[in-house]
Structures are given as C-alpha cells and as structure tokens.
Amino acid sequence: MVKRQRPSNRYVILTLTALMTGLFFFVLPFVAQAGVFNAQKFTLKNGLEVVVIPNHRAPVVTHMLWYRVGAADELPGLSGMAHYFEHLMFKGTKKLEPGEFSRTVKKLGGNDNAFTGQDYTAYFQSISVEHLGRMMKMEADRMQNLNPPEADFISEKKVVLEERRQRTENDPRGLFTEQMRSSLFVNHPYAIPTIGWMDEIKTYEWEDVKSFYETWYAPNNAVLIVSGDITAKELKPLAQKTYGKIKAKKLPERMRPKVASAIGETKMTLEHKAIHQPYFQRLYLAPASSKFKEDALALYVLEEIVSGGPTARLYKNLVVEQKKAVSVGMSYSGDSLDYGTIWFSATPATGVSVENLEHLVDQEIVKVIKDGVTEDEVKDAIQRLQDQAIYARDSLAGPAMIFGHALTTGSTIDDIENWPEDIARVTAEQVQEVTQKYLSPYNPWIRPPVTGYVFPLDGEEEKKK
Amino acid sequence: MRRYIFLLIFCLVIIPVSSVAKEADKVLDIQEVTSPGGLTAWFVQDQTLPIISLKFSFKGAGAVNDGQEKQGLARMLSNTLDEGAGDLTSQEFQKSLSDHSITLSFGSGRDHFGGSVKTLSRNKDKAFELLKLALNEPRFDPEPVERMRQANLKRIKSNMGNPDWIVARLFNDIIYEDHLYALNSGGTLTTLAAITADDLRQYKKDWLTKDRLLIAVTGDITKDELGRMLDDVFGSLPESGKKNNVTQIDVQNQGKVFTYNKDIPQTILEMALPSFPLDDPDYPALKILNYIYGGGGFGSRLMEEAREKRGLTYGIYSAPLHQEYMDAVVISTSTKNETAEEILDVVRTEIQNINAEGVTKEELQDAKSYLVGSLPLSLSSTEKISSIMLSLQLRERSIDYLNQYKERLHKVTLRDIGRVAKRILDIEKMVVLAVGKPEGFESSQEIKELPNVE
Numbered sequence: 031m032v033k034r035q036r037p038s039n040r041y042v043i044l045t046l047t048a049l050m051t052g053l054f055f056f057v058l059p060f061v062a063q064a065g066v067f068n069a070q071k072f073t074l075k076n077g078l079e080v081v082v083i084p085n086h087r088a089p090v091v092t093h094m095l096w097y098r099v100g101a102a103d104e105l106p107g108l109s110g111m112a113h114y115f116e117h118l119m120f121k122g123t124k125k126l127e128p129g130e131f132s133r134t135v136k137k138l139g140g141n142d143n144a145f146t147g148q149d150y151t152a153y154f155q156s157i158s159v160e161h162l163g164r165m166m167k168m169e170a171d172r173m174q175n176l177n178p179p180e181a182d183f184i185s186e187k188k189v190v191l192e193e194r195r196q197r198t199e200n201d202p203r204g205l206f207t208e209q210m211r212s213s214l215f216v217n218h219p220y221a222i223p224t225i226g227w228m229d230e231i232k233t234y235e236w237e238d239v240k241s242f243y244e245t246w247y248a249p250n251n252a253v254l255i256v257s258g259d260i261t262a263k264e265l266k267p268l269a270q271k272t273y274g275k276i277k278a279k280k281l282p283e284r285m286r287p288k289v290a291s292a293i294g295e296t297k298m299t300l301e302h303k304a305i306h307q308p309y310f311q312r313l314y315l316a317p318a319s320s321k322f323k324e325d326a327l328a329l330y331v332l333e334e335i336v337s338g339g340p341t342a343r344l345y346k347n348l349v350v351e352q353k354k355a356v357s358v359g360m361s362y363s364g365d366s367l368d369y370g371t372i373w374f375s376a377t378p379a380t381g382v383s384v385e386n387l388e389h390l391v392d393q394e395i396v397k398v399i400k401d402g403v404t405e406d407e408v409k410d411a412i413q414r415l416q417d418q419a420i421y422a423r424d425s426l427a428g429p430a431m432i433f434g435h436a437l438t439t440g441s442t443i444d445d446i447e448n449w450p451e452d453i454a455r456v457t458a459e460q461v462q463e464v465t466q467k468y469l470s471p472y473n474p475w476i477r478p479p480v481t482g483y484v485f486p487l488d489g490e491e492e493k494k495k
Numbered sequence: 496m497r498r499y500i501f502l503l504i505f506c507l508v509i510i511p512v513s514s515v516a517k518e519a520d521k522v523l524d525i526q527e528v529t530s531p532g533g534l535t536a537w538f539v540q541d542q543t544l545p546i547i548s549l550k551f552s553f554k555g556a557g558a559v560n561d562g563q564e565k566q567g568l569a570r571m572l573s574n575t576l577d578e579g580a581g582d583l584t585s586q587e588f589q590k591s592l593s594d595h596s597i598t599l600s601f602g603s604g605r606d607h608f609g610g611s612v613k614t615l616s617r618n619k620d621k622a623f624e625l626l627k628l629a630l631n632e633p634r635f636d637p638e639p640v641e642r643m644r645q646a647n648l649k650r651i652k653s654n655m656g657n658p659d660w661i662v663a664r665l666f667n668d669i670i671y672e673d674h675l676y677a678l679n680s681g682g683t684l685t686t687l688a689a690i691t692a693d694d695l696r697q698y699k700k701d702w703l704t705k706d707r708l709l710i711a712v713t714g715d716i717t718k719d720e721l722g723r724m725l726d727d728v729f730g731s732l733p734e735s736g737k738k739n740n741v742t743q744i745d746v747q748n749q750g751k752v753f754t755y756n757k758d759i760p761q762t763i764l765e766m767a768l769p770s771f772p773l774d775d776p777d778y779p780a781l782k783i784l785n786y787i788y789g790g791g792g793f794g795s796r797l798m799e800e801a802r803e804k805r806g807l808t809y810g811i812y813s814a815p816l817h818q819e820y821m822d823a824v825v826i827s828t829s830t831k832n833e834t835a836e837e838i839l840d841v842v843r844t845e846i847q848n849i850n851a852e853g854v855t856k857e858e859l860q861d862a863k864s865y866l867v868g869s870l871p872l873s874l875s876s877t878e879k880i881s882s883i884m885l886s887l888q889l890r891e892r893s894i895d896y897l898n899q900y901k902e903r904l905h906k907v908t909l910r911d912i913g914r915v916a917k918r919i920l921d922i923e924k925m926v927v928l929a930v931g932k933p934e935g936f937e938s939s940q941e942i943k944e945l946p947n948v949e
Contacts, residue, residue, distance in 0.1 A: 139868015188806030
C-alpha cells in the first residue's frame with residue numbers, strides 16, 4: 031500500500047493511487063522494435079542508477095528519485111518512520127528554508143510530491159524541461175544536507191497523525207483492511223501499515239530520524255528516473271554535476287524475515303454502526319513478480335480472465351447470470367520485494383448471505399483449478415494486456431512510475447520493455463497451475479488466506495438471510 | 496516555450512515553413528472541424544501514439560433535470576446506455592468493447608450529460624460503431640436496468656458509512672437548499688426504485704439532442720475521417736428537445752454554521768462563499784486570488800498557516816466552483832475534533848488578513864508563474880487534451896482561449912486582487928458545515944438526518 035504526502039488536492043490522491051497500483055502490470059510495451067518505452071540507462075560512478083524515458087510530445091519532464099528503503103526497513107518500535115521521514119524531506123536543508131523546495135517548484139510552474147511504500151520512498155517533480163537542472167540540484171542537496179528545525183520536526187508529527195486519521199481512522203473499513211493485512215503477514219514487516227501505528231508515530235526522537243537518514247539516503251541506494259523531453263546524452267552531464275558529487279555509503283543488508291507458515295485459516299468479523307451494507311473480502315499471500323516471474327505473468331492473465339471487467343467470469347457468472355452479487359472482483363499485486371497479494375471482495379445481492387456468496391466465489395476458483403481456462407480466454411486476455419501497454423505510454427509521469435516501482439522491487443528494465451512478449455508466453459496450463467498453487471482451498475501456499483466479514487452492528491438479520 | 500511535436504508535424508505538412516515560428520507561440524493548436532452534415536468538433540491531431548480520445552457533452556442535460564420523484568434518472572441513463580444496443584445484448588456489447596480494448600463510458604453531472612471513448616486507432620471503426628449504437632439504439636433491457644438499479648442502491652448503502660460522502664450530501668443540501676441542485680443526483684433508495692425503462696427512453700429523447708452537443712477529439716485520426724465519423728455517430732440524434740427550467744441562485748444559508756454529529760476522530764469541514772460567474776471580467780483575478788488563499792497547496796496562505804505552522808491538518812484547500820446556475824468558492828479540510836474550532840479560525844483569519852493588507856507583489860508574481868508555467872502539464876496525454884477542449888466549449892470560451900491565457904493572467908494587478916477580495920472574501924457570508932464531534936461548535940445548528948438518501 032502506498033502512502034503519499036503532500037497531495038495538491040483530495041482527488042489527486044485517488045488518481046495517483048490508481049496509477050500506481052494499476053499501471054505497473056499494464057506496463058506492457060507493445061512496440062516490437064526495441065521495447066515498450068525504449069528507456070535508456072546508465073550508472074554513475076557513485077552507484078546511482080539512471081533511467082531515461084524519452085517522450086518528446088511536449089517540452090516537459092517528470093523527474094523522480096526513488097530510494098530503496100521503505101516501511102519494511104524500519105526498526106521495531108519506529109513504525110511509519112520511512113513515511114514520516116519523507117515528510118521531513120520538505121522541511122529544509124542548510125541552503126533551503128522549510129517549505130522552500132515546494133515553493134520553488136511551484137514558482138517555476140511545476141508540481142511536486144512524494145510517496146512511501148513498504149519497499150521504496152520516492153520524490154518527484156513534473157516541470158518544464160528548462161528547469162530540470164535546478165530540480166536535480168535541489169534533489170541532490172536534500173539527499174545529503176537535510177536540516178529541519180526542531181519546531182518543524184514536532185509539528186510534522188501532528189500532520190502525519192492527521193493524515194492517519196483522515197486515511198484510516200475515520201472509516202472502520204480502512205482499519206479493518208489494515209488489520210487483515212496485519213494478520214496475513216505474520217513475522218514479516220508488511221504486517222505493519224506504511225503510515226505506522228498511532229502510538230509509535232508519537233514517540234519518534236530526532237536521533238531516530240537522523241540515524242534513518244544517515245543509514246539509507248545515498249546515491250548507491252537510489253534510482254533516478256526522468257521521463258519526457260530529454261535523452262540520456264543530454265541528462266548525463268547534469269546528473270554528474272549534481273548527484274555525481276555525492277559519495278556512496280556502505281549500506282546495511284535489508285532484513286526481511288519470511289512469512290511463517292500456518293495451517294488454520296484466519297477469519298475475522300467486523301460489526302460496526304457505521305456499516306450499512308454487508309460484504310466480505312479475502313486476502314491471499316501471493317508471489318512477488320521479481321521472484322516468481324513466470325507465475326506472476328500467469329496470475330496477471332488469470333486476473334484478467336476472472337476479473338477484467340463486466341464480461342469476465344466473476345461478474346458475468348455471479349452478478350449478471352446468478353444475481354447473487356452486486357459487485358465482485360479479484361486483484362493480484364506482485365510489485366513488492368518479498369511477497370505479493372491477491373484480494374477478493376464481493377458485495378451480496380439483497381437476500382443473499384455473505385457466507386453464501388463466499389461459497390460461490392470459492393466455486394469459481396475451484397472451477398479454474400478443476401477445469402482450467404480456455405485457449406480463447408487466454409488469447410483475449412493477453413491481447414488486452416498488451417493493448418494496455420500502448421495506453422500506458424500516453425502519459426508523462428505514468429511510465430516513470432512504472433519503472434520506479436519495478437526497479438525498487440527487484441524487477442529489471444527488460445521486464446518492463448519485454449512485457450508484451452513475456453505475457454504472450456502464458457498458456458492455459460500455466461493459468462490453471464498458478465490457480466492451483468496459490469488459491470487452492472486445500473493446499474495453500476505457505477499459509478491459508480485471511481477472510482474478513484463486515485456487517486452492520488444490528489446485522490443479525492442480514493447475516494441469517 | 497517550445498510547441499508540441501504534433502503541432503510541428505501539422506505545420507510542416509500544411510503550411511509554409513515561414514509561418515512556423517509564429518505558430519510556435521501557441522499553447523495548443525485546436526482546429527474546428529465541421530462535418531458534411533454540419534456538426535462541429537474541436538480537434539487536435541496527434542500521431543505520436545496510435546490512440547484516439549473522443550469526449551462529448553450534452554450541455555445542460557445533466558441531473559438537474561431529474562426532478563424530485565426521479566432523482567438518479569440521469570445517472571441511471573449513464574449506467575445503462577452501454578448495457579446493450581441494437582442487436583447486441585448487454586454481454587455482447589461489453590464483450591465487443593473488451594475484445595477491442597475500447598473504453599466507452601457515459602457520465603452525468605449536475606449540469607451536463609457526457610461521454611468518452613478511448614480506442615487504439617486500429618479499432619476506431621468498431622469504437623465509433625459501438626458509440627453510435629449506444630447513443631441511437633440503446634435497448635434498456637429489464638436485466639441490465641435492474642442490475643444497475645441494484646448496484647446504485649448498494650452504492651448508497653455502502654456510502655452511508657463514508658464520512659466524505661456524508662459531508663458532500665449534507666453540504667449540497669445546505670448550499671442549494673430548495674433549488675433543484677439540492678436533490679441527490681445519485682438517486683435515493685426510494686426514487687431509484689421508481690425509475691423505469693420508459694423513463695430512461697424519454698430522458699434520452701428529451702435531453703440528448705444535437706442542439707446541446709459539444710465534441711472534442713484528440714489523436715491519431717484525420718480531419719476527413721473525423722468529419723465522416725461525426726455524421727455517422729451523432730447525425731441521427733434529435734435536433735432539439737426540452738428546455739431547461741432551472742433558476743439562477745446564490746449560495747444559500749449564508750453566514751450560518753451547521754454540525755452533523757458522527758463518532759469519528761476527525762471533524763471534516765466544508766465551507767462556501769458566494770462568487771461570480773465565469774464570464775465576469777474579474778475571473779482571472781479570482782483564479783489568482785484563490786491560488787494565493789488556498790488553491791495552491793503548499794505555499795498558499797491556508798496551507799502554510801494550518802499545516803506548516805500549526806500541524807493542524809494533512810490538507811486544506813480552496814477552489815472556485817462554477818456551475819450553470821450557481822457560483823461559489825469552496826474551502827475544505829479536516830482536523831482532529833479538538834482543533835476544529837482552531838482551524839475554522841485560521842480560515843476566517845486568513846480572509847481578514849487579505850482584506851486588511853491585500854496580497855504581496857511576490858505572491859501575485861508567484862501565482863502567475865505557476866498558473867502560466869504549469870499549463871503544459873495539463874496537456875500531457877491524449878485524454879487530458881480532449882478534456883480541456885471539452886471544458887473550454889462548455890464554458891463558452893473561444894477556440895484560442897489557451898493561447899491568450901498567459902496574457903490574460905499577466906494583466907492582473909494588485910488592485911484587481913484587492914477588488915475581487917472585497918467581492919468574494921466576506922466571512923459574514925460564509926456557510927460552514929462540520930461533520931464529526933467538533934469541539935467549540937456549541938452554538939451551531941445541528942442537523943439530525945441525511946436528506947434525500949432514503
């Protein structure tokens with residue numbers, strides 16, 4: 031899950047979230063020539079990786095710096111530190127006043143923002159290409175010279191607490207989803223929400239912050255991505271003049287324990303007065319695409335067949351034909367370093383119990399395990415996924431987002447560029463195999479899923495239906 | 496500033512090289528295309544990607560025409576137009592969209608009813624054929640109509656626990672009060688149940704007419720192809736239909752403070768001030784004033800005071816709201832219940848500060864730099880370009896409006912800002928809604944029920 035700070039308005043958050051969770055797997059390139067985006071790459075002597083995605087439609091660029099550190103790298107007791115630190119990065123350096131970074135970007139006609147995930151922290155500006163050099167200079171400055179005044183350090187904690195209230199605490203459904211993730215990732219840091227726990231955010235000390243910065247913020251722990259009206263040849267001297275002057279650091283190993291295996295299925299129930307419509311959702315542990323690439327590709331095809339719109343299996347069978355649900359969906363997300371997830375969620379039709387609907391969703395999965403999917407379903411799904419890669423190019427920041435995600439979660443430039451060819455390899459047998467491997471009710475991968483049921487407080491009646 | 500590459504291509508092919516430099520001053524080169532049958536569209540040709548985006552709107556055909564008894568009718572129409580048309584059942588229609596990677600959707604706002612098609616150019620004939628069917632021969636079969644009704648009913652029930660949705664519902668009821676705008680464009684549990692296929696047919700016939708139609712197209716298509724497509728897709732729609740029967744109003748309940756008690760840790764605040772319409776000569780100055788006051792995010796008066804200095808909130812924004820029958824400036828934020836009163840005080844104090852001291856020369860300059868400089872960022876995809884062109888038409892702007900955008904903003908002076916501040920920034924007129932358990936709001940009017948939901 032991605033938490034971002036500094037939205038320019040409430041609605042931008044939604045757009046960007048959709049972009050980030052949705053676009054990565056659609057990243058497919060479609061042009062057979064060199065790759066979808068024809069990205070160029072070089073590495074500076076200090077270890078900074080640089081990716082350039084030329085797009086000369088307009089004289090603008092998106093400049094993004096991704097660090098290979100996220101919420102899953104925090105020390106025990108300091109949950110949310112990576113995200114809180116991201117906020118502090120706007121609070122001034124030896125050269126810039128607090129807030130001056132964003133004000134400068136705005137004055138130059140640009141937009142800036144940042145966001146934190148479990149595996150990465152990223153900063154970006156979209157701006158006229160003539161100001162790119164200045165952006166790089168400022169971004170390089172805060173990689174090494176961050177210096178927030180004490181008053182800002184304290185007031186920003188309050189801001190993050192308000193952010194957590196707004197995103198999660200105001201709606202019991204947000205808290206419940208957070209709790210489901212926590213229950214799935216036993217023994218693994220993905221169990222802790224990116225934004226952190228309320229009580230721990232309050233306890234950060236300046237020493238904790240300083241040590242986090244000194245440990246992780248270094249050129250050899252970052253990826254620079256620039257998309258827009260620029261080439262690698264033009265960018266390289268700029269990169270050398272700015273980021274190139276910063277010394278590499280010796281980086282610690284990222285400690286990532288494994289999710290503990292388990293045999294009992296976890297079932298959770300929420301009954302709450304703010305809930306008026308019952309539903310259920312289920313969360314499976316799934317493979318990270320960087321570790322199990324072929325499985326991940328097949329899971330994306332499965333997702334398209336099962337949940338890719340109103341003619342896909344789940345909606346067609348349960349909503350249109352059987353009238354047991356009003357909405358139902360499945361989504362696979364594999365763009366993480368250690369593990370991915372598969373979510374199912376469904377809202378029952380009037381007169382149908384949540385348990386009954388859950389059983390019917392299970393039946394749809396069992397059907398795939400038993401009978402497989404058809405060659406036609408696979409062929410159509412592949413075509414749609416390839417087409418989505420073409421649409422993915424119709425954006426300035428989107429492609430940079432795709433590369434940033436991939437390169438900070440263990441995937442490579444080739445994985446992105448060759449997506450259309452890679453996805454075309456997926457067969458009906460593979461789709462059946464991955465369904466059996468990751469979604470089997472009898473023989474779960476590592477551990478059984480977590481299922482959550484949500485009811486109105488006085489929902490006894492609804493449940494019995 | 497360099498011009499767009501598609502502009503370059505266009506210039507090189509069609510006009511002599513000598514005029515290229517002059518063309519380079521343009522932000523966006525919009526052409527007006529008139530079909531053989533007399534329909535017009537605004538068009539930007541862009542062949543960098545094999546993609547076409549078509550957006551259109553029936554001006555004034557939105558939910559404001561639903562009526563009390565059929566709230567949600569326009570929305571239901573937008574949900575069902577693409578659920579089967581001509582010989583194609585709902586599933587066949589959707590399968591054809593999906594098989595060709597076409598995105599086709601309809602949507603209804605309070606004022607207008609619109610639609611959007613995005614397709615790869617290799618599938619354009621299929622995309623336009625499906626759009627034509629949806630607009631001219633929708634079936635409104637019982638199965639999809641009932642399915643969409645159920646989806647809307649469940650959407651409302653799900654939202655009844657969503658604080659942001661509750662705020663929006665209440666706020667509409669307060670600022671529009673007895674006006675048609677105050678009705679629930681998403682429908683109520685009662686009115687949705689009463690909507691029939693005949694209602695949908697009649698609404699389409701009455702409102703989706705050629706005299707209201709505005710079209711914007713961007714991407715990989717030629718002028719000739721576009722002209723033929725316009726006639727084919729839209730040519731058979733009725734020439735005209737019903738006339739709107741809506742009155743112009745001002746923000747209602749000015750000067751009042753309302754609360755709605757909800758057991759959540761934050762108070763969500765929504766405020767409105769009366770404003771003036773888009774064709775007012777002070778519009779550019781209002782845009783700048785809003786940016787300085789609360790529209791600009793970081794650097795704006797509200798954000799600096801409430802978030803950066805005091806840590807009261809994750810976000811606080813102001814935005815002009817221009818509709819066909821009402822104009823306002825809206826301010827929104829959220830903060831923990833204990834500091835609800837404090838943040839409302841910030842909102843008021845910053846208004847008083849601007850009224851007393853005006854804004855600085857630097858603030859004015861920075862606002863102009865941002866608003867002018869960021870314009871190309873809003874033109875960075877095929878769909879964004881179509882959206883802007885459609886919005887310009889809905890706002891009755893001229894086709895070269897964007898090319899004069901810079902000049903218009905640059906003309907605004909500190910004196911203009913002062914005048915607009917006097918016209919708009921008046922705390923006596925501000926209406927406030929607080930949802931949560933706000934402290935310090937004892938003298939406010941408490942709202943007990945959510946109107947137009949059940």
